[in-house]
Amino acid sequence: MSASPAAPAPGAYVRQLYHFAFDPHSRLVRLALGEKKLSFEDNPVRYWEPDDAFLRLNPSGLLPVLTETPEAGSQGQNHRICENRALLEHLEEVAPTPNLWPRDINERAEARRLVGWFERKFDYEVNALLLHEKMEKRLIGGGAPDIGAMRAGREALKDHLRYFESLLATRDWLAGQSLSYADFACAAQLSVLDYFDEVNWTRYPHLKTWYMVMKSRPCFRPLLADKLPGVPASRHYAELDF
């Protein structure tokens, strides 16, 4: 028997994730990578500062970006996958177990619709107001939060929470009968707002139960350990039973 070292698994990659801990879209991909048991190295990006190196990686400047490099001795090409629309599909293609797009056509379309909901609605109706005032202004040194904008963001958030509650009143998971990227997208978004104590969970019992289940998954643990300098997490942020 030769004493050659064990060859890496075919298609084994070293993964680098360029992300920001409190960017909801970055969080979605961290959850997806965790759920699929794909390890990665952290590359925090301060997206609110000029960063030519990151713009060369992703010309839009948006997060997250994943690079994959074949392990030494492994076959394969380098990959660079920018932003969630490409990333979620890519992860499902290269690591189909567990599957996070449901197998039923309608439920799969529903999951993709809901993932898009956060990019096309929630980001602009809630995050652009509430998260911008509470977090981004602090990051960019943009002055005191605007109370009117925060109030408008909070009102919009209530509408969204009521909508998620109505879905979960009749469904096992957000998109239907199976756990999907829609659940991780929603949990990623709400987890950031929950850090800032902006989710009144007692008003949304189905949503609260669902979030307790999501939070209990091993993939969630790294997110619950995130800390934003100068801003302590809400009291219950990291509690699995809250």
Place this chain on the structure above:
Amino acid sequence: MSASPAAPAPGAYVRQLYHFAFDPHSRLVRLALGEKKLSFEDNPVRYWEPDDAFLRLNPSGLLPVLTETPEAGSQGQNHRICENRALLEHLEEVAPTPNLWPRDINERAEARRLVGWFERKFDYEVNALLLHEKMEKRLIGGGAPDIGAMRAGREALKDHLRYFESLLATRDWLAGQSLSYADFACAAQLSVLDYFDEVNWTRYPHLKTWYMVMKSRPCFRPLLADKLPGVPASRHYAELDF
């Protein structure tokens, strides 16, 4: 020989597209359906007016939505697919020829990145200003266009056009070596702005040549016949050689 009528093809569907002729995202799906030779019935939606029936179809109120109903005598379930993120993936799954997500992993990720570019950047940096002022205010009866907002939208548009020009200077198609949804997404967006004569094509020679090729595809013909009441198309809008 019995005189029974020809059975419909297996998996044959009657398709209804809920869309607005000058909504760029709706245009992308019309192009994709045309490219894949899938016929559909038109259901124009006046998305700027309250429409409970449409909100029951898509709770976000966003366009487009496609429904599929098995043809009489054909097997299958009803489908309802909301918005482009779900629609483009669905069309690729049910009608994989011609394939509009490239086969190479990096080029596929690049195509998805560029499709997302229009939803996460172009819509907010260009359309929310320029198209809102030139078109939406007219639709909603919202008064005269704001000159400052139009100017800001035009400046942003120049940056985007320069970026597309730089890509097409070194690539056959927007995402690389093969025609993809990225090309149709970009052409759909620029076609709306071109109706309003907002694209100064002579400054972007590679983009112009590419757009002439896109415009010449049969799937483009219905878009070139679209008319917005009260607003004539730019002189060259429907010209294949401009």
